[in-house]
Amino acid sequence: MKNNNYPVAQQLTIPDALNQAYTHWNAGQAQQAEQLCLRVLQVLPQQPDAFHLLGLMAHAYGKPDLAIDYLRKACLFPAVPATYRSNLAEMCRQKGLLTEAEQVARRAVEQEPQLIAAWNNLGIILQESGKFEASLECLQRVVSLQPDNPEAFNNLANTYKRLDQLDQAQECYRRALALRPDYAEVHSNLAFLLNDLGRFDEAVASAEQAIDINPQLVDAYFNLAQIEMSRMRYADAQRWIDALLAFAPQHAGGLTARAQLLVNGEHYHDALACVRQALTIAPDSANAHNVLGKVLQALGLHDEAALAFDRAATLPGTVAEQALAARAVLLMETGNKEEAIAAFDRTLERFPGSVRVMAARSDSKTYRTDDPDIAAMEAALVRAVKPAVSDQMSLHFALGKAYLDTGNSERAFFHLDKGNALKRASFSYDAARTGEWMQKIAAAFTPALMQKFKDAGAASERPVFIIGMPRSGTTLVEQILASHPAIHGAGELSALRHAVELAGIFPDDIARWNKEDFARIGRDYLSRIDGLAPNALRLVDKMPANFLYAGLIPLVLSGARIIHCRRNPVDTCLSCYSKHFAGEQLFAYRLDELGAFHLEYQALMESLRKVSPADRFLEVDYESVVDNLEGEARRMISFVGMPWDDACLSFHKTRRIVRTASVSQVRQPIYSTSKGRWRRHAAYLGPLLNALGIEQPAEDAP
Template sequence: MASPPSQQTLSVQDALGRAYGHWNAGQADQAEQWCQRVLAAWPGQADAMHLLGLMAHAYGNLDLAISHLRQACMAPRAPAVYSSNLAEMYRQKGMLAEGEEAAQRAVSMDPSLVSAWSNLGILLQESGKLERSLECLQRVVALTPEAPETHNNLGNTWRLLNRLDQAEPSYRKALELNPSYAEAHSNLAFLLSSQGRYDNAYAHAQRAIELSPRLIDAYLNLAEVEMSRERYSEVLRALDMLNAFAPQHPAALSARAKALKQLERAEEALPFARRAVALMPRSADAHSTLASVLAHLGQTEEALASAERAAKLPGTKAEEATVSRGTMLLEAGRKEEALTAFEEALVVFPNSMQIRIARIEARSVESGDDADIAALEGCVAEGDRRTQSDLLSARFALGKAYLDIKNPERAFHHLNIGNRTKRTAIQFDARQTERWMMDVLDACSPERMATLSGLGTPGSMPIFIVGMPRSGTTLIEQILSSHPQVTGAGELAALRLTVESAGAFPASLRSLTRESASVLLPKMGQDYLKRVAPLAQGRPYLVDKMPGNFLYAGLIPLILPGARIIHSRRDAVDTCLSCYTKLFGGSQPFAYDLAELGIFYRLYERMMDHWRKVLPADSLIEVDYEAVVDDIETEARRMIEFLGLPWDDACLEFHKNRRVVRTASVNQVRQPIYKSSKGRWTAYASYLEPLLAELGISKQ
């Protein structure tokens, strides 16, 4: 072991040489001692401060590293590389403006310094200044064409510019130059995931982890792949691996919060989201994640404030945050504010397809000359240069816009392409689904239901609205939630998650004896109530309007005796047509093929026929959408009476209810009852032949 510095006289350069020698040999303590000896003789000496900064960074003390490097850069003859390194430290801290200034200073001091141009390009990239980033990184590639890192960095900017046709070759060039380049594998995984090429994306993310087990972005990109596939438990598994060595990484905390929210564990997600913001207060992504969790918990004003902060911060997530804020305003019934927010955002992000799509969804398009239509037509014309997310969303938005202006030919052109594209990205087997659904009915026979009745957790809080998506469930929820004793919680995954946590369904139900059921069924009821109770906002009744809960309707009275179920019905073709025109946020795998829609609708009808026979008579009521449209007061009074609540006239003024609505029907429920959607399908019958054939309905 080397002895500490002696008292012999050494020049500053000799002492610095020894400090760097020890540092390069992995002897940090000795290196620091030599640096301190230099500083004792020459306070603030730039080279010693620079080395101490690098050491502090290596040991994870970013604030101290920035402090040391900032002081080093103040020296009159400090080399450009010091400013370049300071720029990178600022970037890692999320101080993008300061980082850009330091990197710009570095390239001005030494235009030949490749690392400075690279750092400047990456800072501009993360600040959303993508055209300038592109110039910098193309310069770096020209200077060092054989360096895989340069192609990888350039690929990141191409991707953010939505030039996927250029991004992928850049990543692959990096891997051609260095097949073991973990960062390039990781970035390629993210790109492939955005294109819906999930299996390939997963393989590259895993390869990145194999090559560099402590590469944080690789775990985050693996989590992103699984998030895109809606495999939220696998998201948490990837983040658990990351947590083993980076438990306080802000992006990992945000990703965990997002996954927990999707798993209806928003209260559990909130501390992770808040911690991410505390660690990275200038991260748009952290604030945006916090906003989404708060919104899910019904804390709308704080959510809007977080979204607004995210939208004002630099970085590539600011665009997403502006859309999120506008959407929250729309969901809260503040449509004019939302449209204004989208308009203002378009000034900042004139090429944003997300904003164009949000604007089309928020209003009725009146003319084929609409600027948003033209922009989205341009987007889809770019093809694979765009992300799959942009292309899919644009197709469905164009379908909606052309239906608004009564141009069904163009509408179904886009809807058919969008639905086919979405269908290829999901797994759905109609016959396998039929077998499972019939298995559920067999497990919920009248005899079995009678054997297991009366064992669950009593309580009348939950009101379930079930049926097909787009069958009027949101309208019914809006009417009920206008009552002062009822909170509308929207579409919750809580029941499905409760069922899944109890074992494979319906086998788990079929294997129960009354003795084992007396333990499991109350536990499931308590599990469900624990998930939803925070959303009730202190009111005695909560509406869970997840339409797909019709699949588990037989379980509801077993685990929650006292709960009420409202079955929302609507004309079969109108329902399926409305499904076909929507790109659902959640999982509706049957909705993207007209024939499969018809098959699934018939299966749904068979299930509901069964539930009518086996559910307790006082637990189920059926409400027809058309009947509500024709006579809202009669149907509203019938539902309120079914729930055992006193009548309140507010139920007839449902369109004035300012609660948050997070479904594709958000615009409709802000208007008084209208009848234009009754029999809507007849105008489009010629485009619906596969659906009509499965439903056994003629085109008329």
């Protein structure tokens, strides 16, 4: 370069000074290297080599902003080595500046097409930007130039995985491990791939092997947590996230994963604090903004949730498709069905042919035989490159609904059986133990106990509990009640469960509780709902699983009312079997287990009905509501102590948030097509009918 003969000191030229600076740096003598670079810049303020070395040093010492500033100055000169631009691109990528990173990396490969590091960096940048086809092209070039480079195969595998080409991804990961068996990052990445393939135990073993090799590999802990979350082992997932944050407390991905776990546990305010902390560390994290949207959605802050999903969709990364679909579902929940349909359409314009979006919008439509979504989803399941197991599940459930809509029972149950089997294989569930637990609950609530503590609870007329099996009409009943101007429908609250869990082990500890213990649980519950619609005279808590606490509610909340929703057992179970629930309904994914659970539920409710205060316990049959809406609605409004209001008959027009699997149904007037629905599909319900002790109708027998 010109001016290289300017002296830095009497005995050093600029090239000599820079050579010595690099020598000091390579020897670990950072202070001496920095001093020499600064002396060079005193003489030649725009010397790019000095800026480059200062940038490398700043990066090594955890000063990314300063490092990028130095590298930008170094790269102002057209003639600097392509390596400088490649290094700047990588630093920008690490900082999340993907647009600048891509621009600089492209300059590097244009300047020196044989610079493998630059192609590698560009491939990773494009991968993280969601430009997977372009990333694949770059990384395939790297592998062709360096066929024995395990890092190159790892990077290429990551892009194949993003493209859902899982077989090619696995082949590349295996190739990388063949070249370098102790490559911890590849063991971790392979674990995440195996999770997508539904090979959960192998996935856990691979991630644990990564940690054995490198105990501080944050991605391995993160992947282990994701694996355990995918099979609903939340305690194990929490253990891995805690281990990660113990040595990397400012890891934004770990904090975001913790927030997701808190959402799963319905600790929404804690989740909000956690994800906001992640965003202070990584304000441009698309994943963190997406999780923020989920948290805000769960808290009922729908306008803020929409903004968070929109922000996630505009940031570089791989969650835009998921965020946009979530945004459309949010519109469904708020009653804006036409806007939701338009939002799904716009998402498909951005991600043409996305079967994930097609599956996500299945509840927003009634399918016709010629619906193009059906053919597209069918094709996705039979193509050579299979979707991830989670996507296969979603597709099977969506197709099950589609064929139920079109009246094709054979195809509907082909897909429902497949989807349920995949889901059931992802977690452990002990049907016998669950039945024993419900029997223990029934035995705990004796007439003597109910009489002794009948006045123990916190006195409040405000709570109304709607309980029953999922898909038994609980959402419909809530919507009718919530259409009354003095009644607020709060949705499915976890408040009672949290209050009970805080008090002890249920039902084991009931025999040891005294009057104050019952009152404390009631006060705890009331404190959790106090901020919800404070002006409403009645607040409806529609958590179906609160049927487990139906005996406890009168003892902890002496003024509370319970509405128990009932529906034909086979129709109820069929409706459960046809839904891919967002929450934990572990009993719902095998027909025989569904039937067994329903029998235990019926026995429990029969026992609790006998000991419940008659004036505080009402049973409502779904079929009766369908046949006599006004009569049943008036009975319910009278039961909760409110004057009649005609708005309750126009429940489908009530604009409120509905966050359940029944979101689309309660936006319609009453219809009777779900009554006795199971008979049309009886030939495919053998295990369920056997478990329930119901004979298969002769005319429907296969």
